[in-house]
Amino acid sequence: MMKRHALKALRRAGLALALAAGSLAAPVAMAAASAPASCDNWPEWTAFKSRYVNEGGRVVDTSTAESQTTSEGQSYGLFFALVANDREGFARILRWTEDNLAGGDLTARLPAWQWGKKPDGSWGVMDDNAASDSDLWIAYALAEAGRLWKVQKYTALAQLLADRIVREETADIAGLGRTLLPGPRGFQPQPGVYRLNPSYVPIPVMRRLAGLYPKPEWKQLVTTSVDTIVRSSPRGFAPDWVLVRANGGFLPDADTKAVGSYNAIRVYLWAGVMAEDDPVRPVLLKALAPAAQHVVKTGTPPLEVNTRDGIVSGAGPAGFSAAMLPFLAASRLPDAARQQRLRVDAKAPLERKDNYYEQVLTLFGLGAMDGRYRFSRDGSLTARWTCSAN
Numbered sequence: 001m002m003k004r005h006a007l008k009a010l011r012r013a014g015l016a017l018a019l020a021a022g023s024l025a026a027p028v029a030m031a032a033a034s035a036p037a038s039c040d041n042w043p044e045w046t047a048f049k050s051r052y053v054n055e056g057g058r059v060v061d062t063s064t065a066e067s068q069t070t071s072e073g074q075s076y077g078l079f080f081a082l083v084a085n086d087r088e089g090f091a092r093i094l095r096w097t098e099d100n101l102a103g104g105d106l107t108a109r110l111p112a113w114q115w116g117k118k119p120d121g122s123w124g125v126m127d128d129n130a131a132s133d134s135d136l137w138i139a140y141a142l143a144e145a146g147r148l149w150k151v152q153k154y155t156a157l158a159q160l161l162a163d164r165i166v167r168e169e170t171a172d173i174a175g176l177g178r179t180l181l182p183g184p185r186g187f188q189p190q191p192g193v194y195r196l197n198p199s200y201v202p203i204p205v206m207r208r209l210a211g212l213y214p215k216p217e218w219k220q221l222v223t224t225s226v227d228t229i230v231r232s233s234p235r236g237f238a239p240d241w242v243l244v245r246a247n248g249g250f251l252p253d254a255d256t257k258a259v260g261s262y263n264a265i266r267v268y269l270w271a272g273v274m275a276e277d278d279p280v281r282p283v284l285l286k287a288l289a290p291a292a293q294h295v296v297k298t299g300t301p302p303l304e305v306n307t308r309d310g311i312v313s314g315a316g317p318a319g320f321s322a323a324m325l326p327f328l329a330a331s332r333l334p335d336a337a338r339q340q341r342l343r344v345d346a347k348a349p350l351e352r353k354d355n356y357y358e359q360v361l362t363l364f365g366l367g368a369m370d371g372r373y374r375f376s377r378d379g380s381l382t383a384r385w386t387c388s389a390n
Contacts (some may be wrong), residue, residue: 057092068116075137175248201225208379236290272326318347319358324363
């Protein structure tokens with residue numbers, strides 16, 4: 001316990017020094033200031049795992065009545081385990097995912113997105129449709145685990161999954177190009193109209209898969225993902241969902257009324273963790289700058305935004321502040337980043353229970369700021385533990 005508190009104190013001291021020097025230009029600058037020299041484990045992941053990952057490798061969202069597991073939770077668990085160099089945890093999460101969400105064979109099908117306690121009291125798949133963002137993160141985690149841990153099984157499985165994503169979860173939309181759909185079914189509400197989710201396309205992940213699997217479709221997916229984020233955010237705030245016509249015109253999503261909230265917060269997070277020399281990073285930072293300025297002005301990320309008129313309501317939880325940290329740092333707003341870090345420390349989302357999603361956002365945000373991981377220009381992953389091999 002003493003070591004854990006001492007590590008937190010070291011990080012905060014490093015944060016203060018970095019901010020005083022005006023060096024919060026990018027998460028990597030924060031990492032250099034706050035990361036200790038040793039290649040330690042990741043205590044926040046250990047705590048998350050003890051709370052939300054059962055012995056079988058199932059990531060359980062205890063805040064839901066069904067104690068549900070989603071492919072999203074499994075995919076994030078794989079990424080965090082890789083960042084923590086937790087090979088046993090990674091293997092267990094992967095095994096549970098394959099056995100329970102993919103019918104025992106990830107080489108043959110995409111994982112179902114939702115599993116939990118069904119109305120009849122039994123446990124199993126509740127919705128067998130897939131979620132493309134989860135599939136992207138699973139493929140990415142497998143590919144990078146195969147590379148960093150030198151496990152050929154993971155490398156092969158990543159490519160098979162990536163190929164299936166292109167075949168089953170994309171569409172060639174006239175006026176836009178080859179585009180990632182949120183899943184294989186249910187995202188074409190009417191002929192010539194598609195429903196998209198801008199938070200489903202983390203550019204570092206897309207870029208890495210495009211580099212590993214040099215099919216023209218992957219390169220197109222990177223381009224259309226950037227276009228989707230920019231063109232769906234006319235006021236500088238990302239929506240949870242958006243519609244696009246076959247002629248490439250974007251429309252507000254009728255079901256969610258163009259609101260940006262719990263889904264959209266990840267758009268800022270993914271933009272913030274991009275490599276500093278990624279050529280589209282300044283494009284996204286500029287397009288989303290009003291969201292950063294709102295945090296500067298009010299001191300909190302918004303809970304909800306009408307992305308068509310920019311009207312904001314409510315203050316987002318501490319997990320939103322954690323998610324915004326890399327984005328604010330990349331936007332060269334050190335004072336705002338310092339305030340949000342203090343808000344995270346004050347509210348301590350990682351010490352509470354039944355807030356799975358907030359804790360996921362916090363692990364991503366603080367993990368990047370504390371130098372646990374970073375993405376290179378090509379999307380490849382560098383984790384802190386890899387410094388022991390250098």
